[in-house]
Amino acid sequence: METEMNNTQVMIPGFVEQVNTIAANDLPVILAGPKDSGREWIAELIHDLSERNERPFLIINCITSAAYPALVELSQPIRREFAELQKLADEGLLESIRGGTVWLNNFSELPFEEQEQFLPRISDVLQCRIITGLSKTGGTRSPHEQLAVIPEKNTLAIPPLRHNKKTIQFFLNYFLAKTNLEWNREVPGFSEEAMEILGNYAWPGNLYELRELVRDAVFLGENGVPVAPRLLPAAVRSYQSHDPLFLKKAVLKAEYDLICKTLYETRNNKRKAAEILKISRKTLYSKMRIFQDSNSYQSENQDSMA
Numbered sequence: 151m152e153t154e155m156n157n158t159q160v161m162i163p164g165f166v167e168q169v170n171t172i173a174a175n176d177l178p179v180i181l182a183g184p185k186d187s188g189r190e191w192i193a194e195l196i197h198d199l200s201e202r203n204e205r206p207f208l209i210i211n212c213i214t215s216a217a218y219p220a221l222v223e224l225s226q227p228i229r230r231e232f233a234e235l236q237k238l239a240d241e242g243l244l245e246s247i248r249g250g251t252v253w254l255n256n257f258s259e260l261p262f263e264e265q266e267q268f269l270p271r272i273s274d275v276l277q278c279r280i281i282t283g284l285s286k287t288g289g290t291r292s293p294h295e296q297l298a299v300i301p302e303k304n305t306l307a308i309p310p311l312r313h314n315k316k317t318i319q320f321f322l323n324y325f326l327a328k329t330n331l332e333w334n335r336e337v338p339g340f341s342e343e344a345m346e347i348l349g350n351y352a353w354p355g356n357l358y359e360l361r362e363l364v365r366d367a368v369f370l371g372e373n374g375v376p377v378a379p380r381l382l383p384a385a386v387r388s389y390q391s392h393d394p395l396f397l398k399k400a401v402l403k404a405e406y407d408l409i410c411k412t413l414y415e416t417r418n419n420k421r422k423a424a425e426i427l428k429i430s431r432k433t434l435y436s437k438m439r440i441f442q443d444s445n446s447y448q449s450e451n452q453d454s455m456a
Contacts, residue, residue, distance in 0.1 A: 165309055166320050172304045173199035178280040183308030186408045188357025190253045193281040197251035205250035211415045212256045222268050239275045254282035258297055265299040311353035325364040336373040344379045351389050355404050406441040
């Protein structure tokens with residue numbers, strides 16, 4: 151590990167090894183990667199591997215725009231505005247959710263003055279480890295300026311899953327273990343044939359897509375029986391790297407998933423969602439309509455082929 155003043159940067163090879171190293175210390179963590187890379191799942195993984203894993207993993211959404219004042223609210227496991235949480239903390243009622251790890255969603259989008267205001271309050275009220283993400287669309291602010299309010303931190307760059315078989319296998323096992331525990335199942339893993347298919351797949355939806363695949367496989371699978379290729383999605387089984395339409399459809403799907411996630415975080419406020427995504431409301435509506443039309447077209451084709 152190479153240490154620089156005011157910033158601890160992990161320099162060992164291998165993403166999984168970096169995660170393990172970061173989980174072993176208690177510094178704040180900055181995850182650098184696109185919003186659709188599944189940064190909150192990486193944050194939860196770091197929490198699960200850390201000494202704080204017996205305390206809660208919390209998600210706080212930070213929303214600000216020219217039209218709306220900053221909103222900081224706990225969204226997992228409950229939805230409460232932070233001002234209300236602070237009041238409950240003053241009454242001594244937050245002990246059950248203190249001492250864990252907090253993923254601060256969209257924190258780098260807040261103005262520096264609001265970051266300075268909220269960060270110590272969050273740390274004081276929840277007595278937690280902070281993990282947040284670095285935005286690549288920070289406007290005129292450099293990456294350093296976006297999160298200058300956190301002077302001492304770990305920084306972790308999230309690589310794409312594509313053709314990274316070691317990382318793919320690690321997250322398949324991780325999400326499999328969590329899903330088995332959550333649903334009281336005992337699906338032991340994936341067959342060799344299924345693993346070969348998954349290792350060669352392009353994963354345009356990154357960790358979101360991989361996690362949903364695992365959860366579907368556990369739901370459809372049998373206890374004690376490895377997941378066979380027939381339980382994988384058709385798009386994964388039939389993937390061919392030279393398919394010219396695959397990338398176009400995959401990008402469209404990834405965009406739509408990100409839009410849906412942002413709409414959920416903003417409680418379906420389309421103006422706020424468009425500002426967070428840095429697109430106009432007209433573009434937001436257009437992208438949603440394109441995806442809906444694409445789904446209708448695919449459904450009609452499937453019906454006609456049946």
